[in-house]
Amino acid sequence: MTALLSARNLRRDYLLEGEAVHAVRDVSLEIAPGDYVAIVGPSGCGKSSLLNLLGGIDRPDAGEVAIRGQRLAGLGDRELTRFRLHNIGFVFQRFYLMPVLTARENVELPMAEAGVPPAVRRARAAELLAYVGLAGRARHRPPQLSGGEQQRVAIARALANRPALVLADEPTGELDARTGAEIIALFERLNADGTTLVVVTHDEELARAARRVIHMRDGAIVHHEVLRARA
Amino acid sequence: MRLALALASLRQHRARTVLAVLGVAVAAAMLLDMVMLSSGLRESFRELLTSRGFQLRLSPRGTLPFDTEATIADATGIVDTLRMNADVTAVSPVLGGQIHVPRGDGAVTAFALGVHPAVQGDYELLSGRDALAADAMVVNDDFLRATGAHVGDTLVVAGGYNPQLRTFTGERRLVISGRARFLYLSSGQNAAALPLATLQGMTGHANDDGVSLFMVRVRDGGNVEGVRRWIAAHVPRVEAISIAEAMARVDERLSYFRQLSFILGAVSLVVGFLLVTTLVTVSVNERVGEIAVMRAIGVSRAHVVQQILLEGTVISLGGAMLGLGLGVVTARYLNTILSRFPGLPAAIDFFLFQPRAVWASLAMLVAAGILAGIYPSARAAALPLARTLREEAVA
Numbered sequence: 001m002t003a004l005l006s007a008r009n010l011r012r013d014y015l016l017e018g019e020a021v022h023a024v025r026d027v028s029l030e031i032a033p034g035d036y037v038a039i040v041g042p043s044g045c046g047k048s049s050l051l052n053l054l055g056g057i058d059r060p061d062a063g064e065v066a067i068r069g070q071r072l073a074g075l076g077d078r079e080l081t082r083f084r085l086h087n088i089g090f091v092f093q094r095f096y097l098m099p100v101l102t103a104r105e106n107v108e109l110p111m112a113e114a115g116v117p118p119a120v121r122r123a124r125a126a127e128l129l130a131y132v133g134l135a136g137r138a139r140h141r142p143p144q145l146s147g148g149e150q151q152r153v154a155i156a157r158a159l160a161n162r163p164a165l166v167l168a169d170e171p172t173g174e175l176d177a178r179t180g181a182e183i184i185a186l187f188e189r190l191n192a193d194g195t196t197l198v199v200v201t202h203d204e205e206l207a208r209a210a211r212r213v214i215h216m217r218d219g220a221i222v223h224h225e226v227l228r229a230r231a
Numbered sequence: 232m233r234l235a236l237a238l239a240s241l242r243q244h245r246a247r248t249v250l251a252v253l254g255v256a257v258a259a260a261m262l263l264d265m266v267m268l269s270s271g272l273r274e275s276f277r278e279l280l281t282s283r284g285f286q287l288r289l290s291p292r293g294t295l296p297f298d299t300e301a302t303i304a305d306a307t308g309i310v311d312t313l314r315m316n317a318d319v320t321a322v323s324p325v326l327g328g329q330i331h332v333p334r335g336d337g338a339v340t341a342f343a344l345g346v347h348p349a350v351q352g353d354y355e356l357l358s359g360r361d362a363l364a365a366d367a368m369v370v371n372d373d374f375l376r377a378t379g380a381h382v383g384d385t386l387v388v389a390g391g392y393n394p395q396l397r398t399f400t401g402e403r404r405l406v407i408s409g410r411a412r413f414l415y416l417s418s419g420q421n422a423a424a425l426p427l428a429t430l431q432g433m434t435g436h437a438n439d440d441g442v443s444l445f446m447v448r449v450r451d452g453g454n455v456e457g458v459r460r461w462i463a464a465h466v467p468r469v470e471a472i473s474i475a476e477a478m479a480r481v482d483e484r485l486s487y488f489r490q491l492s493f494i495l496g497a498v499s500l501v502v503g504f505l506l507v508t509t510l511v512t513v514s515v516n517e518r519v520g521e522i523a524v525m526r527a528i529g530v531s532r533a534h535v536v537q538q539i540l541l542e543g544t545v546i547s548l549g550g551a552m553l554g555l556g557l558g559v560v561t562a563r564y565l566n567t568i569l570s571r572f573p574g575l576p577a578a579i580d581f582f583l584f585q586p587r588a589v590w591a592s593l594a595m596l597v598a599a600g601i602l603a604g605i606y607p608s609a610r611a612a613a614l615p616l617a618r619t620l621r622e623e624a625v626a
């Protein structure tokens with residue numbers, strides 16, 4: 001089967017006070033359609049740096065990422081932005097919604113950017129909010145929502161343009177255990193419904209929900225673990 | 232959606248936005264006033280000069296009209312000469328002088344114009360009849376108030392007065408036939424207009440037939456410059472200046488005004504610009520995390536820039552609208568103060584309301600508002616995504 005995402009020999013170095021920090025060293029991995037991968041490892045081992053490279057938010061110093069056969073290195077800045085809009089959904093540790101927009105408008109934002117007509121995007125936003133269990137909160141603004149609810153809105157926003165892949169960086173990092181568990185359940189449902197997921201976490205439970213776990217240390221992959229075969 | 236976002240961001244910090252809009256409004260009002268001031272006096276002089284349709288003014292060679300007490304002798308001869316030119320449709324000789332009305336121990340003194348009432352271009356009759364009879368005069372309200380007289384009254388009027396000896400010369404009995412508004416006089420000045428020959432007789436110009444100036448009307452479509460040159464050749468004793476030339480001289484005298492208003496206008500524009508830049512920069516700095524997330528999820532750089540430019544534009548537009556209203560009100564107020572400026576015709580406006588001035592100010596302000604957004608939006612567009620997200624997540 002052809003990979004949805006393939007990364008080869010990725011390297012990312014930062015220059016910190018004149019010293020090179022090797023955040024990602026020679027990482028290669030493949031993600032198949034419908035996969036659910038957790039990336040785990042101690043703080044500072046390069047998980048976020050890797051995820052940013054996979055999602056085209058950052059560019060590698062060496063190596064290559066291809067998604068659906070498209071080499072990201074071959075895209076200019078504008079095209080890469082467009083590519084992210086249509087192909088990748090992002091969920092961050094901080095929920096990062098637009099505080100001045102309602103939940104529904106936040107979900108509509110990526111669709112508006114993609115040129116989806118207002119009536120269509122409004123309907124789809126309502127659908128997505130219902131999907132993440134927030135049907136009644138569409139008109140509320142982020143400050144009026146709890147942390148868990150905000151993260152659900154962020155997940156709905158990530159799904160707006162039907163991306164091939166959803167990348168999440170510590171999505172339960174700022175939530176208490178119970179709310180975190182709800183998000184974990186939501187991710188499982190998402191994957192069961194066909195969404196390909198890559199989740200960076202040091203939440204044991206979130207990692208165990210995945211089909212595969214990639215262990216990192218010092219910028220490199222040290223262990224692959226398969227928990228469940230794909231259906 | 233971008234406009235909605237821009238407006239929502241401004242609404243979020245309502246107090247701050249309102250203060251910025253007020254600040255821009257003050258700058259806008261100042262700018263409009265300065266634009267009005269820079270052209271107001273000039274336009275208003277031009278309107279005044281052209282209002283009666285006399286395109287040429289003839290004064291004793293080497294002087295400006297009423298600049299000196301010099302007179303031109305043999306007015307009738309000059310009028311006859313000027314009439315020979317087919318392009319000249321009217322000639323209005325004018326003698327300026329003073330008249331005195333004995334009152335109590337002293338006299339009420341007024342500025343007097345000797346004219347041919349049928350062709351005069353110095354006043355507008357408000358009520359009553361023009362000073363067509365040899366013993367008639369029209370006067371302004373200030374004159375009536377100062378003398379306590381009414382239209383229809385007969386007054387003893389003198390052409391000369393010696394305050395030390397309290398003696399009067401050139402006395403006549405004149406009937407006030409009408410009330411008039413004098414175009415070229417400053418407010419509060421007593422004024423009267425009477426037949427030229429009468430004033431000449433009262434002020435000692437009966438023999439030399441002297442006048443202070445002539446106003447000449449050229450027929451519609453006639454060559455004003457050609458007539459001016461013809462006069463220079465045929466009546467060398469006078470200097471003929473056209474409105475265009477008079478305006479050039481006015482311009483010369485007003486250049487200080489224009490420079491002042493230009494500098495103050497530029498200063499207010501810069502103040503408005505800095506205000507908007509500051510506000511938008513602060514607002515962008517508060518939102519770097521949000522902006523980085525927008526970019527990460529696929530919002531283009533161009534759209535981020537547009538949204539921020541829009542914020543600055545909305546502020547400056549709001550401020551401009553408010554400020555232009557404020558500017559018109561302050562200009563009107565200043566005008567009433569300055570109309571009492573001594574030595575200037577009351578009809579002169581310092582701040583002349585012209586739609587062009589409003590549009591020009593509005594355009595400059597909106598342009599400044601857009602420019603003001605350039606720095607903060609460029610900063611927002613240049614945010615390094617991965618690093619900003621990381622720093623904001625830690626913060």
Ligand SMILES: Nc1ncnc2c1ncn2[C@@H]1O[C@H](COP(=O)(O)OP(=O)(O)O)[C@@H](O)[C@H]1O
Nearest residue numbers: 014016021023042043044045046047048049618
């Ligand atoms: N923008 C950056 N500039 C400098 N150093 C960075 C930057 N981003 C990450 N690093 C460094 O790279 C390493 C990996 O960071 P990160 O990918 O955030 O790890 P993790 O997400 O696993 O905690 C850390 O040592 C971090 O200090």
Ligand SMILES: [Mg+2]
Nearest residue numbers: 047048049169
């Ligand atoms: Mg991290």
